[in-house]
Amino acid sequence: MNAQAAYDELIRRSRELSTLASCSSLLGWDEQTYMPPGGAEHRAAQLGLLAGMHHERATDPKLGELLGLVESSDLIADPISTTAVNVRELRRSYNRLTKLPRTLVEELARTTSRGHQEWVAARHERNFGRLLPSLETIFALKRQEADCLGYHDVAYDALIDEYEPGAKSKDLATLFAALRNELVPLVKEIAAAKKKPDRSIMTREFPIDRQRIFGETVASAVGFDFRRGRLDSTEHPFCSGIGPGDTRITTRYDPRQFADAFFGILHEVGHGLYDQGLDPSHYGTPMGEAVSLGIHESQSRMWENVVGRSRSFWTYWFPIARQVFREALTDVSREDFYASMNVVEPSLIRVQADEVTYNLHVLIRFELEAALMKSDLPVAELPGAWNEKYQHYLGITPKHHAEGCLQDIHWSAGLIGYFPTYTLGNVYAAQLYGKADADLGGLSEPFARGDFSGLLDWLRQNVHIQGQRFRAADLAQRITGSPPDHRPLVKMLKAKYGEIYGI
């Protein structure tokens, strides 16, 4: 078999694996949207069967042979050619999957499954001790996983690489420390400011059916294509790309929380626009897939925060919102509405945090999981370390562990190395937005007219259509002239909140 034939076969298999995985995506979407409760047990059997079939095919030694054939040819001479990129990333996935012994994979599956149940119970009981044994095993197994995968510097890197290929904890630590040094004082300044926006506006009565219609209208207006997508309700919102032409976003409505569903929709719209912007002709291959979780999150955060919580956005949308939510907004000014959705205040729960403090929540988790992976911090001492950091960075301390170190699902699910991608998303969002704003001669003016197509086109061309041609940091470097950099984010936050809080 010549190299070209090997490459073609590799691509055929890659597409088939993606199509198979996409069947699981649809089953997963249904599980969280429409499946009746009685279907849960059978759904687990369906997903288990498909996962097994996928794993068997994804670790087929034939794939390794095909990769070897292409890698030793001149087909990959140009490292950013479609061929070289696809081979690079297929090799990465194949290695990650085949380096892990089956026993470890199974033990991790068992332990995280039990861990999830223990987490639910521990959180309910506010009892960290309940989760401790599982969590200790999980961190031990994840260290083993990292050893199998290999790393240069620290074990944590091997895990981060799953979500953010190529990112290193050392670089992240530098980036996050720089961010922390700017944000901690900023949060204090804001807390001390005399101006206090009225956050209660967000908790007036916003009827759910109107929230849905308004949310869909805005989603459509910023470019989400409902002929190639849907918006549904769920408990834990997510975006699922079922396949080219089928991107599904979800949200959760509360009639007394306007911001939850609305910015939740815009967040998922950001993910969805990325998915809808991928090149369908590359579907099922790395060139048709998103770069990393960090870049994915940059898209969601950009539409949610940089765009959706901006003054110019509401210059256009507030008069419409006031017609849709007449009773809630009749006596509210645009400025008060804008300030109300931009309250900054130290809080204990990450998923409810504002745009500024959110990064400190993430930073705490990043520092803690880095220490846990190194065994610098024994798992048993996690609650104390958690509370200490919350006091140190945010000036507040959880009253109990359910609003402290038991709040997130990630660790008990074995998702170590996932948290940093949230803040990477914010960093990339500010960086990319700054460049788009400069390239396009200012975005606030078109936004104020309800025109969001300039930004979307720019993102499609610079980010979406590129697939995995570049790793995240390289992509940022190519587009903005710099790898991930905290300064655009800090600058943006200072300018925005300096004005809102008069500091």
Place this chain on the structure above:
Amino acid sequence: MNAQAAYDELIRRSRELSTLASCSSLLGWDEQTYMPPGGAEHRAAQLGLLAGMHHERATDPKLGELLGLVESSDLIADPISTTAVNVRELRRSYNRLTKLPRTLVEELARTTSRGHQEWVAARHERNFGRLLPSLETIFALKRQEADCLGYHDVAYDALIDEYEPGAKSKDLATLFAALRNELVPLVKEIAAAKKKPDRSIMTREFPIDRQRIFGETVASAVGFDFRRGRLDSTEHPFCSGIGPGDTRITTRYDPRQFADAFFGILHEVGHGLYDQGLDPSHYGTPMGEAVSLGIHESQSRMWENVVGRSRSFWTYWFPIARQVFREALTDVSREDFYASMNVVEPSLIRVQADEVTYNLHVLIRFELEAALMKSDLPVAELPGAWNEKYQHYLGITPKHHAEGCLQDIHWSAGLIGYFPTYTLGNVYAAQLYGKADADLGGLSEPFARGDFSGLLDWLRQNVHIQGQRFRAADLAQRITGSPPDHRPLVKMLKAKYGEIYGI
């Protein structure tokens, strides 16, 4: 490998195949309910991949070996034991799949796919000539299929067997002729009757949201379990059993057609109750599956017609319906409402036909496809033969072929032998209902009180929980003392319509 081990492995594979097929069911359900239009192409790729994986596993020669091992053992000594039944039916499926050469399967898939497109166009153009070449090829291929599958009497039998295992066209011809001899005069008598129910009541304004709530309420009240099922909207209503604990029914709403959605829901509820009544411990094996399309249809027709269009049903539900649909029903009496939903009138379109004439529509198709399979009737002469039979049995003639021989999707999709199961369903429904009514000392009294549990329990015990232990005719014989028999249906229709029309 001993016989027991072979049997266990057979069952493991059978369950796995069912679980795999159930993933396709969910994808199919989604395709017809929520999938955005842009997802169609990828959905075809997903379904194609899963179908290929399923076919590969279902025709694995290892299955044949395992079947052989068990068949030559004494594990199947008792022919109605779980083991023997599962082996009998798994053998049947395996043989049907492996007897067909791959080339024929592929040619049929291609031809029916093109046939479907030609049918859509031909129907739109009202031009039978457009469909003729495809239809000729399809009947030729289906004759080849029958030859591969084998048969004793006529080729048609091999095709009927796919939908109604064990049924023979000769017996069906006898049954249908007997039915025809009773129904043709009955339809004429009804047409000549002086009493004419006011059918316009059904076409008043019934708001869709209220139709949905009323339909769900009734579905739940007769026993459909919404914790283990759903009701959604679709273009072409169907019931899909995704797996144990997950049964999904669908309907289509028209604010000016009360009967369409309401009896559509009850029809699918009938299918759904059968699905929900199967033994979950036998899931994925023949003992946990429905007997045949005819028996399945007996359940849907029973709830739709025998129960749902009965006077006692509306004794309970009419006062409630009148509150829900105040504007439409305020000046309507229960008797007029009951008569309005039971208008009998010769018409051209099968799917809109009433309970009595419906069987004549099916009979015409049965006679025609039997003749087409024998080549007694050349496909080119189908339109003439169709119109002649409509004139002969129903006294009306289509104005064009779209309301004549182009109205149904079945033949162009290669579904030959499917039609007779519709009338078999009506025959079995009357037979089973008559027996239940006798066993339970009369059902109209509990129905009038809104109690449908007696009938459902009886069906669960006598039909649903049996899975495929007995073939359809044997099941009828065991329960009612007779194989399919036209008399209970004729008796029921004569009694009901004799009273409504005063004849």
